[in-house]
Amino acid sequence: MTVSIRCADFNNDCPAQFTAPDQDELLQHVELHTRSAHQPMEWTPELAEVVKTHVKQV
Template identity: 80%
Template structure:
């Protein structure tokens, strides 16, 4: 079962969407995207916990 998350889940207009087979892989994609596309936002353990709450199973 795939896992999906969208930037728009966080009330912004970024069209990015990520799908992965497991949570760790999905979080790596989101972390990289956050660091590259949403500067100066920092990837923190607290942000990772918030992201985990928005993951959807397909």
């Protein structure tokens, strides 16, 4: 099941978007992006749960 997510899904103007073959890999990409592009935002288990609610199957 291929999944995707866009930063714009979180009400910001970041153009980043990610597609991966599964949710685990997608979350790895989003975590790296969050840590590098959205400082000082921290990647936490709570944030990961919020991100999961925005993942879409493609």
